[in-house]
Amino acid sequence: MPSESYQNLTDAEVSALIKAIRATPAGGSATPARTVGPLGRIGVVNGAVKFAPEVIEEYAAAQAADFGPKFAEGRHIAVTVCSGCHGPTLSGKEPEPGTVAPDLSVTGSYDLPTFTRLMRTGLPPDGRQLKMMTGVSQKAFRHFDDAEIAALHAYLVERAQKAR
Numbered sequence: 175m176p177s178e179s180y181q182n183l184t185d186a187e188v189s190a191l192i193k194a195i196r197a198t199p200a201g202g203s204a205t206p207a208r209t210v211g212p213l214g215r216i217g218v219v220n221g222a223v224k225f226a227p228e229v230i231e232e233y234a235a236a237q238a239a240d241f242g243p244k245f246a247e248g249r250h251i252a253v254t255v256c257s258g259c260h261g262p263t264l265s266g267k268e269p270e271p272g273t274v275a276p277d278l279s280v281t282g283s284y285d286l287p288t289f290t291r292l293m294r295t296g297l298p299p300d301g302r303q304l305k306m307m308t309g310v311s312q313k314a315f316r317h318f319d320d321a322e323i324a325a326l327h328a329y330l331v332e333r334a335q336k337a338r
């Protein structure tokens with residue numbers, strides 16, 4: 175549960191979420207209890223496994239670049255939705271061992287149509303299937319509307335240009 179990212183949701187967004195969840199008929203199976211195996215226990219002891227409160231604090235302390243009101247909506251979407259895998263400042267992270275989510279300055283090489291295609295289908299300009307990004311786009315990001323994608327693209331391109 176990437177609460178480190180969702181802590182950026184506004185009160186209005188949380189209210190809307192609660193409303194949508196309450197309107198959804200109850201169903202499905204109960205979440206199984208979480209068990210920690212021997213490797214997990216070693217990870218907890220040596221600090222390799224971090225618990226949510228610690229990660230939430232780390233994210234709160236490391237803010238993504240802010241370019242003012244013109245780019246505020248795109249920044250909000252990026253820190254709320256993309257930072258879970260691309261890191262609190264969007265400068266890249268390894269969301270699971272062996273899988274690297276790159277610095278989002280990579281978006282500087284995407285124009286709006288190719289970025290829209292990535293968000294809607296998960297396919298980058300050369301059409302290759304990406305390990306994690308393709309699935310997450312097809313399940314989640316395809317629900318962004320055009321205005322949200324344009325705002326996100328404008329912020330990430332601005333961030334890429336300022337980093338040069």
Ligand code: HEC
Nearest residue numbers: 255256259273274275276280281298304305306307308310
């Ligand atoms: C569930 C984890 C996850 C989330 C959430 C996520 N990404 Fe990614 N993203 C990745 C990974 C991992 C890669 C590297 C390619 C791969 O292995 O899928 C990647 C690659 C990319 C790339 C580079 C694609 C290329 O040309 O190679 C872009 C651009 C990108 N992500 C944008 C975004 C944006 C924008 C968001 C938020 C809307 C986002 N990602 C959210 C995991 C994620």
